[in-house]
Amino acid sequence: MLCVYGVVRADHPGVTTSGVHGRPTRIAPLGDLGVIVSDVDDELLARRRDVEVHLTVLEFAMKHGDVLPFRFGMAVADEDALVVALEESVPRFRALLDALGGRVQMTLKVVRDDFESMRAAIARDARLRRYVERGRDSTVIADRIALGAEVANAVDELTERDAQVILDRLETVADAIRPNPPAPSVVASLALLVRPQRVPELDSLVEDLRQQLGTRATFNYAGPMPPYSFVA
Amino acid sequence: MTVQSYAGRAPRPSSLADVLELVLDKGLVIDAYVRVSLVGIELLTIDARIVVASVDTYLRFAEATNRLDIQAASNAEGLPQLIEDMTEKGASSKTRGALSGVAEEVSGWFGRGEDDEDEDSRRDGERRPRRPARSGASRRGRDNSRENARRRRPSNEDEEE
Numbered sequence: 050m051l052c053v054y055g056v057v058r059a060d061h062p063g064v065t066t067s068g069v070h071g072r073p074t075r076i077a078p079l080g081d082l083g084v085i086v087s088d089v090d091d092e093l094l095a096r097r098r099d100v101e102v103h104l105t106v107l108e109f110a111m112k113h114g115d116v117l118p119f120r121f122g123m124a125v126a127d128e129d130a131l132v133v134a135l136e137e138s139v140p141r142f143r144a145l146l147d148a149l150g151g152r153v154q155m156t157l158k159v160v161r162d163d164f165e166s167m168r169a170a171i172a173r174d175a176r177l178r179r180y181v182e183r184g185r186d187s188t189v190i191a192d193r194i195a196l197g198a199e200v201a202n203a204v205d206e207l208t209e210r211d212a213q214v215i216l217d218r219l220e221t222v223a224d225a226i227r228p229n230p231p232a233p234s235v236v237a238s239l240a241l242l243v244r245p246q247r248v249p250e251l252d253s254l255v256e257d258l259r260q261q262l263g264t265r266a267t268f269n270y271a272g273p274m275p276p277y278s279f280v281a
Numbered sequence: 282m283t284v285q286s287y288a289g290r291a292p293r294p295s296s297l298a299d300v301l302e303l304v305l306d307k308g309l310v311i312d313a314y315v316r317v318s319l320v321g322i323e324l325l326t327i328d329a330r331i332v333v334a335s336v337d338t339y340l341r342f343a344e345a346t347n348r349l350d351i352q353a354a355s356n357a358e359g360l361p362q363l364i365e366d367m368t369e370k371g372a373s374s375k376t377r378g379a380l381s382g383v384a385e386e387v388s389g390w391f392g393r394g395e396d397d398e399d400e401d402s403r404r405d406g407e408r409r410p411r412r413p414a415r416s417g418a419s420r421r422g423r424d425n426s427r428e429n430a431r432r433r434r435p436s437n438e439d440e441e442e
Contacts, residue, residue: 123309269291273292
């Protein structure tokens with residue numbers, strides 16, 4: 050059985066790091082393209098370290114050329130089955146590889162600190178500040194909910210503004226942006242497709258945004274990585 | 282390709298949940314009729330969507346306003362003690378707890394490869410029988426949702442044989 054990692058151009062030199070279960074990787078031909086694979090025994094388990102290996106193989110591969118990453122956990126019976134499964138997709142893969150043209154994926158996840166965001170939202174709104182000062186000592190549950198709703202809305206508005214600022218700024222550097230589905234307290238969760246030579250520019254943009262949002266958000270910025278979010 | 286390093290950037294997302302979202306939700310897939318899926322991995326991201334009831338959120342914010350020094354807030358100055366209070370029992374702790382819960386669940390799932398449940402897991406993947414109740418107390422609470430998720434999925438694994 051073959052564990053499948055990613056699609057590369059035929060001239061890709063392959064990767065020297067080993068695949069799942071410590072078995073060597075190789076490139077299986079797929080038309081005029083290649084697929085990085087490794088043999089696995091029939092007894093497969095999805096362990097955390099196998100996910101790490103999947104990532105590592107792809108990270109090595111991207112150093113030597115564009116790679117279209119497969120989702121973790123794809124395996125086929127043998128090289129014939131691989132060709133049967135993927136030959137119809139070859140034109141699409143080729144177009145995707147050409148479109149990549151050396152670009153890499155970066156990810157940015159900005160998570161707000163609710164309390165600090167509330168502080169910032171109240172600080173910039175005199176009307177809300179007076180309302181909170183007057184209303185927060187009430188113990189009537191309806192008052193509490195109304196006050197809380199007012200504050201929550203102000204925080205959400207601030208978050209939306211922050212999200213828009215982040216997006217506007219990043220669009221100046223990224224060639225494509227794919228947002229992840231919204232989640233509670235997440236200001237922005239984005240996958241960016243970037244030319245490697247513009248990564249330092251992106252670094253300083255992110256640093257500026259980090260300074261701008263201060264304590265009201267934490268940044269998780271990562272990359273360069275294979276373009277997981279841009280191959281579907 | 283070499284990219285200069287920058288202290289504020291990691292090579293990969295720092296949380297396991299984010300990494301899994303990347304490699305399990307994204308990326309190319311092989312047609313379900315041909316592929317052999319690794320055991321269980323499709324179930325991992327299902328619990329990662331969390332809904333917080335609005336009223337609960339509002340009450341948390343109302344409570345938080347009581348901890349806020351309005352004057353200091355309008356000066357946008359730090360209130361270290363209050364912030365520490367909030368970090369311990371305040372607005373964000375509930376959400377964070379739920380999120381890290383997902384990560385723990387996920388790592389527990391992968392970590393299982395180390396012990397004697399391997400055998401069960403593998404057969405699960407091949408035949409998809411209803412999984413017997415686990416004895417591990419930490420996983421018990423999640424078994425239901427995982428079973429439901431499992432049943433919602435069409436079983437593809439047998440096609441290959």
